[in-house]
C-alpha cells in the first residue's frame with residue numbers, strides 16, 4: 001500500500017487530501033484544498049494563493065489515476081463543488097447529506113451529489129459501509145461529530161485495508177476527543193493513521209481540557225494498536241508551536257516506537273505553515289516595499 005498525502009496544512013494550505021494506492025485500486029480521499037479566508041485579520045497572502053494553486057494542480061493530476069473518490073463531509077477544504085467533472089468515470093463514495101449532518105452541509109452535500117452524478121460512474125452513500133475492490137477493502141465509520149459536538153455536523157472516517165496493512169484517514173475529528181471517533185481507529189488496528197489535530201490555534205473555543213483529552217486519546221491509539229506511523233496535520237498545523245501542544249503524544253510515541261510526522265514530513269518535504277506565518281508574510285512584503 002502506498003499512501004501519498006497530496007495537500008495539507010503542513011504543505012501550505014488547508015486540506016487532508018490523500019491518495020492511497022493498493023495492488024487493486026487507487027483511492028483519492030477528500031479531493032480539494034482551500035485557504036483560511038481570515039487569519040490575524042488578514043486575507044490569504046499571494047504566496048498562499050500560489051501554493052493552493054500548485055497543490056490543486058497536483059490533486060488534479062493524481063486524480064486521473066484514481067478509480068475511487070471519497071468525500072468525508074461538505075466543508076470546502078474536503079470537496080470541490082466547482083470541479084465536478086473530475087468525477088468523470090469514477091466511483092464516488094460520499095458522506096450521506098440527508099442523515100447526521102447540519103443544515104449547511106446537508107444543502108451543500110445535496111447540490112454536490114447532483115452535480116457529480118452527471119459524471120461519476122457510480123455514486124454511493126458511504127456512512128458505515130464497506131466496499132471491496134479486489135482484495136482491497138474500504139470501510140467507513142458511522143458518522144462521528146466534527147469536533148467535540150455536533151454544531152459543525154458530522155464526518156466519516158475511512159479505513160483502507162490491503163491484506164494485513166491498514167490505513168485510517170480520520171477527516172475532521174479535530175483532535176479526537178470523542179470516544180467513538182477513536183474507537184473506530186482502534187478497531188481497525190491500522191499501521192498508519194492520518195489524523196487532523198486539535199484546534200489549538202483557537203484555544204478560547206477548544207479549551208485546555210480538550211487539548212488534554214485529545215492527547216490522551218492519541219496515546220490510547222499508541223497503546224492499543226500496532227500503529228507505526230502517526231501523521232498529524234490540518235487544524236493543529238495552523239500554529240507554529242504545534243509540537244509544544246502535544247508533549248504527551250511525543251513522549252508516548254517514543255515509548256511505543258511510533259513515528260509522529262506531518263504530511264509534509266511524510267512525503268519528505270519541510271513543513272511550510274504559510275497560514276500560521278501569514279502576519280510575517282505580509283510584514284516582510286511591507287518592509288521590502290518601503291526599502292525599494
Ligand SMILES: [Zn+2]
Pocket residue numbers: 073075146172
Ligand atoms: Zn470540516
Ligand SMILES: [Zn+2]
Pocket residue numbers: 075077078172234
Ligand atoms: Zn477540514
